[in-house]
Amino acid sequence: MSAETTPTTARAAEAPAGASIHDIGYRHYDGERHGRAYVRRSLYVQSLRGAFGIGRSARSKVLPILLLTFMCVPAVIIVAIAVFTDAHSLVAKPTNLVIGAMPLIGLFVAAVAPQLVSRDLRFNTMPLYLSRPMERSDYVAAKFAAMATAVAVFTGLPLLVMFLGGLLGKLKFADQARSFAFGLVLVALFSLLHAGIGLLVASVTPRRGFGVGAIIAVLTIPYFAVNMLMGILWYNDRQGPVEWLGLLSPGTLMSGVQSKYLDGTSDFPGEIVVSDVAGAVYLLVTALLIAGSYALLNVRYRRAGL
Amino acid sequence: MYDPTVARLTYRALLGRRRALILCVLPALLLAIALLLRLSGVADDSVATNLLGGFALATLVPLIGVIVGTGAIGPEIDDGSIVYLLSKPLKRSTIILTKLTVAVGVTFLFAALPVLLAGLIMVGGSQQIAVAFAIGTIVASVAYCALFLLLGTVSRNAVIIGLVYALVWEALFGNFVPGARTLSVQQWGLALVDRIVGSGVEVTSAVALPTAGILLAVVTVAGTWYAVERLKVLTLAGEE
Numbered sequence: 245m246s247a248e249t250t251p252t253t254a255r256a257a258e259a260p261a262g263a264s265i266h267d268i269g270y271r272h273y274d275g276e277r278h279g280r281a282y283v284r285r286s287l288y289v290q291s292l293r294g295a296f297g298i299g300r301s302a303r304s305k306v307l308p309i310l311l312l313t314f315m316c317v318p319a320v321i322i323v324a325i326a327v328f329t330d331a332h333s334l335v336a337k338p339t340n341l342v343i344g345a346m347p348l349i350g351l352f353v354a355a356v357a358p359q360l361v362s363r364d365l366r367f368n369t370m371p372l373y374l375s376r377p378m379e380r381s382d383y384v385a386a387k388f389a390a391m392a393t394a395v396a397v398f399t400g401l402p403l404l405v406m407f408l409g410g411l412l413g414k415l416k417f418a419d420q421a422r423s424f425a426f427g428l429v430l431v432a433l434f435s436l437l438h439a440g441i442g443l444l445v446a447s448v449t450p451r452r453g454f455g456v457g458a459i460i461a462v463l464t465i466p467y468f469a470v471n472m473l474m475g476i477l478w479y480n481d482r483q484g485p486v487e488w489l490g491l492l493s494p495g496t497l498m499s500g501v502q503s504k505y506l507d508g509t510s511d512f513p514g515e516i517v518v519s520d521v522a523g524a525v526y527l528l529v530t531a532l533l534i535a536g537s538y539a540l541l542n543v544r545y546r547r548a549g550l
Numbered sequence: 551m552y553d554p555t556v557a558r559l560t561y562r563a564l565l566g567r568r569r570a571l572i573l574c575v576l577p578a579l580l581l582a583i584a585l586l587l588r589l590s591g592v593a594d595d596s597v598a599t600n601l602l603g604g605f606a607l608a609t610l611v612p613l614i615g616v617i618v619g620t621g622a623i624g625p626e627i628d629d630g631s632i633v634y635l636l637s638k639p640l641k642r643s644t645i646i647l648t649k650l651t652v653a654v655g656v657t658f659l660f661a662a663l664p665v666l667l668a669g670l671i672m673v674g675g676s677q678q679i680a681v682a683f684a685i686g687t688i689v690a691s692v693a694y695c696a697l698f699l700l701l702g703t704v705s706r707n708a709v710i711i712g713l714v715y716a717l718v719w720e721a722l723f724g725n726f727v728p729g730a731r732t733l734s735v736q737q738w739g740l741a742l743v744d745r746i747v748g749s750g751v752e753v754t755s756a757v758a759l760p761t762a763g764i765l766l767a768v769v770t771v772a773g774t775w776y777a778v779e780r781l782k783v784l785t786l787a788g789e790e
Contacts, residue, residue: 314718324556449568453624456709457617458572464717465576465609469583473603480592490687514645 283378284386290527291390295356296397297301311352312398315345319402323409333419334410338403338427339508342434343499345399350463352398357442358455360387366450380545388538391443395435403427413499421509434498437530438463440537441494466493487518491529500526553640557647560622564656573617573656574608577664584668593672595751601672602683603753607690607739612716614661615691619698620722622649622710623682627784642781650699650774657691677748685746691740693766696773697735703780731756735769738762743775 290299297305305549319341326334334346373383400407407424411417417446445462446455470493474486490496503510504523510516516524583601587593618645623646625630635645654704665687669680697715701708723730731737740755741762747753 246573255726272655307707347721351710351713351717354713355707435637451628453620453709454569454617457613457621459618460614460713460717461576464667468605468609469579472601473583473586476587476592476597476600477590480597481591484590517621531649 245281260495266473271495277377280379280382283376287373287378287383287386288372288390288393291360291387292393293445295360295390300526301511307355308352311348312401313357314348315398316405318341318345319409323406323413324503326410326415327413331415332407333415337508338406338423339407339502339506340511341402341428342399342427342430343495343502343511344404346463346467346495348400349395349434353395353438353442353463354459356394357391357439357446358449359454359545360391360415361447362450362452365550366452384538384541384545388439388443388541391439395438396431400428400431400436400508402537403431406473408432423507426508430498430502430506430508432531433501435499437494437498440534440541444541444544447541463494467495469493470496477511483514483516487516487522488514490518490522491526494533497526497530497533502528551644551647552651553644553648555570556635556640556645557652559635560649560652560723561656563625564618564621564652569621573614573660577660578616580606580610580664580668581671584671588671595673595677598669598672598676598679599683599747599751599753600655602665602669602679603740603743606668607683607687608736608744609716609719609741611657611661611665611687612694612720612736613713614657616698616709616712616716618653618656618660618746619695620702620712622653622695622699622702624702624708632784636781636784646699646703646756646778646781648772650695653695653699654692657695659690671784673738677751679747679751682743682746682753686743687740689742689766690735693738693769693773694737696777698772700777700780702774703777703784728756733765735766738766764775 293299296308306486318336321342322334322336325331333363349405364373370383374380378445403424406427407420410420442459443461445459470489474489474496477483477486477489490500496512499508499511500518500523502508503512503517506524512518578640582599583605584593587597604772619680626635636642662684666680666684669683671677675681697711698708701712705711719730720734720736734756737756739762741757742752743761744753744755745759757765
């Protein structure tokens with residue numbers, strides 16, 4: 245208290261006689277100040293909950309739950325087939341389930357990413373965040389982590405259903421655990437990559453509608469285009485460039501990685517698995533895309549919201 | 551029926567600033583692929599129908615339809631600036647029809663014209679492939695625009711719902727459930743393409759041309775009519 249009153253009394257000496265500052269009884273905050281890490285963690289938790297509509301209105305829960313249901317239906321069907329036919333393995337591998345559900349995951353990313361970042365830009369809430377003991381890089385880190393976790397939960401849940409269902413169906417534990425582990429590695433790569441791309445596109449536009457459209461365009465149009473081109477080249481006996489074409493879209497990039505390193509079945513034409521050299525380039529491009537989108541997000545937020 | 555000021559505002563909302571860029575990238579990609587196929591010498595009639603039917607009409611046209619159709623009215627309702635338009639002495643039907651006209655014009659520019667060019671680049675005038683797919687695209691995008699303009703007046707999540715229809719219903723369900731194909735704008739467009747294109751090319755559609763024509767007309771007219779009705783009773787809600 246004494247440190248604060250000193251300048252006041254000094255100024256009061258210059259002020260006209262009779263003027264004084266009254267203590268009207270506001271209480272000071274003497275509690276613990278939590279600092280950057282706490283803010284970052286809070287923003288992460290709040291964004292992650294918001295991604296699934298938890299803590300928001302009932303209307304905003306509809307879409308995530310609907311998409312999540314769509315995601316899990318194939319997994320339940322696969323498990324049901326294995327249980328009722330006494331099969332020794334599931335009819336589809338977890339990694340292939342992830343690749344097959346690409347359009348749904350794309351929709352989820354497109355729905356969530358703009359909701360996480362576009363509204364802060366549009367309603368000018370960025371300055372409010374930054375008035376806390378929080379750096380711009382903290383904001384990016386928290387949002388990126390929340391987005392990646394949301395996508396990982398979204399894509400990982402059906403795999404968990406398959407894994408547990410497989411165990412209930414008395415399939416071999418070692419086989420199930422192995423393919424589940426491979427599936428989780430793919431989920432990790434997949435969610436980091438899609439979180440980066442989704443957030444980067446969404447952070448450019450404050451309009452939610454255009455953000456959604458732009459993310460879908462970036463994720464699915466190259467995917468369909470590359471698949472189409474691969475097919476055309478394959479059936480015209482020009483196999484050489486096919487494996488390199490896969491580098492041109494996030495979807496085929498992940499598809500190439502899972503068939504090469506994660507024991508998945510290839511969905512490239514002719515079920516080709518990429519060569520060792522191409523495989524290494526696939527991994528390198530994936531890493532570059534993740535790191536690059538994170539770096540670009542930081543660049544974008546250096547000036548955003550001012 | 552048509553108001554130049556509303557048209558100008560819609561046009562600027564659709565193509566202003568960076569949005570024109572997003573819309574330019576999609577057709578540019580189609581043209582690049584067409585050029586690539588032509589230069590590598592694999593472009594023949596079946597490749598051209600594959601690309602135009604399986605890629606352009608199946609993914610590019612619906613996506614442009616979603617962006618343009620909902621973008622013509624959605625953002626205005628979203629940020630509430632539609633009240634300034636509604637408070638002017640204009641009929642609601644004039645507003646919707648003008649926006650629909652502009653949306654159709656923009657899709658013509660960004661979808662039908664590139665499809666025509668891509669077809670011409672790949673196979674020239676062979677079997678009328680380019681013209682057939684361009685006409686199919688125009689008809690399909692009129693229906694898409696009416697449908698998604700309606701969605702824009704009905705729901706805040708218009709873009710997502712439109713994409714679920716375009717990606718999940720037309721692409722995924724259409725592959726597994728044959729019945730889903732009958733109710734797909736894409737198939738109606740293909741029926742028209744099937745009629746125009748020369749006899750040497752395989753284009754298959756799940757619906758016959760008369761059915762397709764009727765359904766297209768019904769969707770377009772009913773969609774536009776209901777969009778007008780929705781706009782008459784529009785209530786503005788705050789952002790949740």
